[in-house]
Each structure stands twice: as C-alpha cells, then as structure tokens.
Amino acid sequence: MAEKSEYQLRLSAVAKELSIVDRQFSLSCGLNDNFLSTGQKDITTRQLVPILRKYPQVNPYYVLLGEGTPLIDEKFVNEGMIGRYLLQNYSELQIEVRQLIQENTILKAKLERLTAPDGEKKKRLPKRKRIEKPENKQDKATASTDEV
Numbered sequence: 001m002a003e004k005s006e007y008q009l010r011l012s013a014v015a016k017e018l019s020i021v022d023r024q025f026s027l028s029c030g031l032n033d034n035f036l037s038t039g040q041k042d043i044t045t046r047q048l049v050p051i052l053r054k055y056p057q058v059n060p061y062y063v064l065l066g067e068g069t070p071l072i073d074e075k076f077v078n079e080g081m082i083g084r085y086l087l088q089n090y091s092e093l094q095i096e097v098r099q100l101i102q103e104n105t106i107l108k109a110k111l112e113r114l115t116a117p118d119g120e121k122k123k124r125l126p127k128r129k130r131i132e133k134p135e136n137k138q139d140k141a142t143a144s145t146d147e148v
Contacts, residue, residue, distance in 0.1 A: 007043040008036050010063050011051070015071045018055065029054045 015025035020035040029050045043063070052058055061067045
C-alpha cells in the first residue's frame, strides 16, 4: 500500500470527524472508492469541490493548508453564512465607531470650553444678579417724595 499524502491524511481526519469510513466518504462525494488509500500526492479542484458540496462543514483551509480544525463551526455551514456574519459584524463595528467619534467630538468641545489656549482654565463668569424693578411708577414717585 502506497504512503498517503498530507491531503489524504487530512481528508481521513475529516471522514473520522464525520464518523464515516474512508471508502464511504469517497463514494458519497462521487470519487473513486480507493481515493483516500492510493498514494496520490496532490488534490485537485475536481476532487475537492465535490467534497465541499457534499459536506459544506468541511474546512477547506484544513484540507489544503492544515490550518484550523477539520470541520467548520455549525453556524457557518450554510452557504453565504460566513459572508453574512462578517458583514453583520462589520456594520455593528461601523455603528460603534460612529458613536465613539460622536462622543469624542462632544468631549473635545467640552474640553476646549474648559481650557484656554495657553492651557489655563477659563474663568467662569459670575452669575448675574437680578435687578429688582419697582412695581409701578406711582410707587417710585412716592418713594422719591418720601425721601425729600
């Protein structure tokens, strides 16, 4: 028996994760029944695409590069789910960034109001004193005649 390639070893690990024997895995993907037992060095797109179509939970990065886990997390299995997940997270991050920019702008404006250009704190203006007005003109007139 020929030595298995890295791709075949990884696909055997995928089949094991799926609880399927190698032969059954190959046949279910429309490949030769001894696909995982021959000494084939490389894997082609003609072999990989049927595998990914039949088992969308298979991680292509794992099969091709040996990175990650043999199977993708369940929430990413549906077609386009990864893209939708990324777009949703991206839009949530955009909203958060806008809110942070707005908050930052408000805080900068408050800081500018509190500090002078030379770094000293601006003095607050004293509160205005309320000037009391006389009630009517007669009271004014009587008040002035009473003083004399």
